[in-house]
Amino acid sequence: xxxxxxxxxxxxxxxxxxxxxxxxESDAGRVVYEQRCAACHGASGAGDGPAAAAMExxxxxxxxxxxxxxxxxxxxxxxxxxxxxxxxxAPFGGALSDAEIDAVVAFLQSFRPSGQ
Ligand code: HEC
Numbered sequence: 759x760x761x762x763x764x765x766x767x768x769x770x771x772x773x774x775x776x777x778x779x780x781x782x783e784s785d786a787g788r789v790v791y792e793q794r795c796a797a798c799h800g801a802s803g804a805g806d807g808p809a810a811a812a813m814e815x816x817x818x819x820x821x822x823x824x825x826x827x828x829x830x831x832x833x834x835x836x837x838x839x840x841x842x843x844x845x846x847x848a849p850f851g852g853a854l855s856d857a858e859i860d861a862v863v864a865f866l867q868s869f870r871p872s873g874q
Contacts, residue, residue: 787865790858794850803869813846820869834863 792801798817800806805819818825838859841849850859 787861790862
């Protein structure tokens with residue numbers, strides 16, 4: 759196994775342990791994000807995942823202050839559950855439980871620039 763693979767496994771394992779220990783919702787959300795969202799939205803949320811370049815429109819840069827202006831938790835929950843028509847943002851309502859959707863939405867807040 760490469761060093762990078764081992765590091766990634768360690769991160770995922772840490773997330774699972776944290777989730778089991780019922781630590782913050784955001785830690786559980788990080789695991790969901792890495793498994794389901796990062797390929798498109800990028801590990802750091804910048805919209806630059808390996809699959810992003812071929813997409814039109816590109817996945818959002820979730821670190822952009824403009825994206826967060828006026829954005830509510832219920833809007834985020836809805837777009838993750840129902841997807842965004844006309845884009846490759848798929849509905850995750852069938853794949854993720856409500857608790858997982860809440861957790862990943864909580865994790866998205868960690869991309870929010872301070873002051874927004
Ligand atoms: C197959 C690639 C892909 C995956 C996987 C993906 N997204 Fe997206 N996402 C997109 C694209 C493309 C858009 C549309 C960009 C736009 O219109 O600005 C988008 C848009 C969004 C938006 C902004 C929607 C809005 O209101 O404009 C959010 C939030 C989001 N995704 C969250 C997530 C989360 C959370 C996950 C994982 C559960 C995820 N995405 C998985 C491609 C993806």
